[in-house]
Amino acid sequence: VSFQSQGFRLIRSETRTTATSNNPYAPAEARVMRVQEVRPDLRIIDLRFADPELARTFTFAPGQFVLLSVLGVGEAPFSLPSSPTRAGSFQLVIRRAGSVTSYVFDHVREGDTIGIRGPLGHGYPVEALRGRNLLMAAHGLGIIAVRGLLQYVMDLRDQFGHVTLLYGAESPDQLLFTDELASLQRRGDAEVHRTVDLVRGRGWSGPIGPVHDLLADVEVDPAITSGIACGSAAFYGTVIEPMVARGLAKDRIYLSLERRMECGLGKCGHCAVGYTFTCLHGPVFTYWDALNLPELIADYSGDGS
Ligand SMILES: Cc1cc2nc3c(=O)[nH]c(=O)nc-3n(C[C@H](O)[C@H](O)[C@H](O)COP(=O)(O)OP(=O)(O)OC[C@H]3O[C@@H](n4cnc5c(N)ncnc54)[C@H](O)[C@@H]3O)c2cc1C
């Protein structure tokens, strides 16, 4: 496997420590500061490490993830949708799926503690993105990872060029971070275009259709633009080639590809595609990486969350 993308360090096998512990398997206690019910099946929780020193120093790159653990129930990976520029606390967006997430929904309340280890994986190569225009495309829960990068870029606004976000969801009620995105658009900090796959009833006057249709409405200077895409395999199948057709280089389009994970450390092999471990070498890859290893997208069954 040859990785030729800029900004990625290849780590085949190494003993890692994580910000949360010298023992990368040991979770640190994090306190739930706030729980927002966004939809019946989706919550945003704000967390702060119980250890004040860890709370102060915990940092990560946008696009990295953590493993959330509940004693006696299990562990599951979650993207970091907030930015390391907002030190002290961090957020997770959690959709009810199986045992760990159902436990969080049914039992975890403000003031409770859960286990967190990480940050894990390789996130977006922010140094390679600095100074460039960013064309971001997300669908469904793919907005979670993109939102972490978006928040980072907004906090360091003068270090990045023009930012365009093309964001779609199945229906209007599935669109997340609505107020926040509207305020970015109002302030002129980002150009935000939203669409939905279908509309039942009234209340949506925006476009209806796939995200890649929105590309027709935006200006792209390919020489200075990097692409960011996050969503399902079907979404990648429709949005990436139109980005390439607008002139974006394949090694400057970044995808977040997730798989079922256990250790998150490149040890157990659950997330392996050949010799590539999605948990270690990803979850962020370039399109060029994915073309060199087609199973990365072909076998990817996630929804980009
Ligand atoms: C890098 C990464 C980032 C992620 N970020 C987010 C995020 O920000 N927000 C979010 O909500 N989710 C995110 N996910 C997805 C989340 O980790 C999964 O939904 C996770 O499985 C939930 O854990 P659980 O214990 O609740 O569900 P599980 O008990 O693991 O069940 C989840 C689903 O998988 C099925 N399942 C269980 N075991 C198996 C198996 N062995 N083989 C096949 N299917 C099985 C279950 O029937 C269920 O439908 C992310 C995943 C990855 C890899």
Ligand code: FES
């Ligand atoms: S989750 Fe164990 S190797 Fe990636």
